[in-house]
Amino acid sequence: MVGRPPTLAILLAGALACGSVLVGALACGSGEDPGSSATALAKRGKAVYQANCIACHSIDPSQDGGVGPALAGSSLELLQAKVLRNEYPPGYTPKRTTGNMIALPHLEPELPALAAYLAAGE
Numbered sequence: 001m002v003g004r005p006p007t008l009a010i011l012l013a014g015a016l017a018c019g020s021v022l023v024g025a026l027a028c029g030s031g032e033d034p035g036s037s038a039t040a041l042a043k044r045g046k047a048v049y050q051a052n053c054i055a056c057h058s059i060d061p062s063q064d065g066g067v068g069p070a071l072a073g074s075s076l077e078l079l080q081a082k083v084l085r086n087e088y089p090p091g092y093t094p095k096r097t098t099g100n101m102i103a104l105p106h107l108e109p110e111l112p113a114l115a116a117y118l119a120a121g122e
């Protein structure tokens, strides 16, 4: 008699925990399609960034690097101008005027991924 209520409570707690794990897994599964393509793009952009940009820019795009400035929030338009042609979009004020960056035109297919990563701001 004395032992029953706690046992029930433990069973209930177990069922609830299990339920929430299931709900979590389902919610995660159903949100995967739209979420993961954006996330996958940003992830790819991160890899491209780390392979091609951090020699000069900080590994943390929100920080200035030793040679290149912070890049968090850079638009696709800015990336196209700077990375492909070493230019700036019309009217854009460069963060630095050192002229030390080289164009990396072979990265054209990766610019949407880079923009997605840099837009995430981390």
Ligand code: HEC
Pocket: 048, 049, 052, 053, 054, 055, 056, 057, 067, 068, 069, 070, 071, 074, 078, 079, 082, 083, 093, 094, 095, 096, 097, 098, 099, 100, 101, 102, 104, 107, 114
């Ligand atoms: C050789 C060093 C170097 C590499 C590699 C490099 N950058 Fe740069 N980047 C710079 C420097 C230095 C500047 C500052 C302007 C200048 O000197 O050309 C700059 C400026 C920029 C700017 C303009 C920022 C602003 O708002 O004024 C963007 C965008 C940019 N880099 C993107 C990139 C991306 C993306 C990569 C990798 C694909 C990259 N850079 C690789 C050196 C580099």
